[in-house]
Amino acid sequence: QIQLVQSGPELKKPGESVKISCKASGYTFTDYAMHWVKQAPGKGLKWMGWINTYTGKPTYADDFKGRFVFSLEASASTANLQISNLKNEDTATYFCARELGAPFDYWGQGVMVTVSS
């Protein structure tokens, strides 16, 4: 069955970096784009951008340019999100979700990242 399994929760200090993974199974990884969505505690959903899993080209929403990097380990059917120079406002749950035609038909379970000194 189709699954997107994300890595576990993270507790980081301001200024540190974090790398979150999203491992896909049950389908051909490179057939579907992978998107990233942020949800701050008690808030709504915000689209961060996406990565073309065939070419590896990332596209970022404006608010996520600079400290955020999408990458792939295609041989492992895994998409990664790295956030550097963490700030308190990066505290959130980060979801990966695949897309082809019907957008975001499958989602990862989410990774809670807490940034606190």
Add this chain to the structure above:
Amino acid sequence: DVLMTQTPVSLPVSLGGQVSISCRSSQSLVHSDGNTYLHWYLQKPGQSPQLLIYRVSNRFSGVPDRFSGSGSGTDFTLKISRVEPEDLGVYYCLQSTHFPLTFGSGTKLEIK
């Protein structure tokens, strides 16, 4: 950015009842390819969002026909009939016609 305005913010409902959620966009969601990329999701408490409706009115696999989507241009509606306990949660609309993709702010469906 396209602003997606969802109403109401909170929607009390009796089990078995019918409700409608509105989603309005600040510009037309008709793509140059002729399609309208407006979708609906439900996020149940403590869970990831799940796709209900894509491209205005297409139910995703396994979604009960109690859910229906309609609309065009800038004005869209999600209707839920015969509300069941598993329908409770926060509903979001999403537009993917324009970059960046934008979500509505959510409508919380709760028991009256």
